[in-house]
Amino acid sequence: MLVLDDEGEDKNLENERETFSSSGCYAKAWVLLTNDSQKLNNLFCCLCNQIANNAVELQCNDHENVEQAYLAGEECLQTYLKQNNEKCPIGQHDHCEFSKSKITRQQVSDLLVICPRQYDMQKEQSNEGIKTGEKGECENESNWNLTSQCNFKGKIKEMKDHLDKSCQLISIHQTFSLQIVLLVVCIFKELKEMQTEIKRLKANDDEKGKQIQQLNRQVNDLQHESVKKDLQI
Structure with missing residues (x-):
């Protein structure tokens, strides 16, 4: 089977992969x-080593006698x-032949999964090692979405409808964009406060x-008065 051999490279590609896609393969993690991992043994894409989405089976004459089925x-x-x-x-070889693998497609579409946005959020929290305890106002505002949760668990074939109609979370990419906006707002707010304090x-x-200056004038006046008194004496 043609898969990525380098474990580190495979891990990096998996981290960059979108968890759920309407067309791309699904993140195996x-x-x-x-x-159960054994349940997934025959559902991997031979090219990316993730769970095959819209699975097809290679049926070229050059390897038709091979017992192993090649899915992608x-x-x-x-x-x-x-x-x-x-x-x-x-x-x-030339003339690559393939056809839809209806059985595999059905098996994949019936797999139970959690909300991919919830998964992405948990993975991001784990990667960043979010600290608990007292936080600044801006940090609390920028991480507001991390306190939300989606408890959805359903079949992969139900996921698009869930994400489009009922999921309360925004995607991790949208979260990052919103966090950047909130951080910029906080920076400008702090800058304005600093300018006010400087003024x-x-x-x-x-x-x-x-x-x-007034005290110096008073000191000078007292000195002049003292000189006058000395002269009078």
């Missing part, structure tokens, strides 16, 4: 949360063929300067 996500296979002059990913301190300095 997400699916494994609620499914349809989008993965189409992308591979475009990038490799339509050569089969198994034997690198206040400057005003205090000006007032103190006036008081010092």
Whole structure:
């Protein structure tokens, strides 16, 4: 089976992969949360090693006698063929032939999973190692979405409808965009407060300067008065 051999590279690609996609393969770490690994053994895409979405089976004459069935996500296979002059990913021969794997598609669509946005949020919290305890106002505002939860658990085929109509969470990408906006707002707010404080301190300095000048004048007046008294004596 043609899969990524480098474990580190595979891990990096998995982290970058979108958890749920209407066309791309599904993140196996997400699916494994609620499914036994043995149940998934025959559902992996031979190109990306994730759970095959819209699975197709390679049926080329060059390897028709091989006992192993080669499955791929349809989008993965189409992308591979475009990038490799339509050569089969198994034997690198021309005229790659494949057909829909209806049984695999049904098995994948019936897999139970949690909300992918909830999964992404939990993964992000784990990656960032979010600290508990006292937080600043801006940090609390920027992380407001992390306190929300989606308890949905259903079949993969139900997921798009859930995300479009009933999920209370926004996607992790939208969360990042919103967090950036909130942080910028907080920065401008803090900047304005600092400018106000600088003006206040400057005003205090000006007032103190006036008081010092007045005291200096009083000292000079007293010195002149003292000299006059000395002359009179």
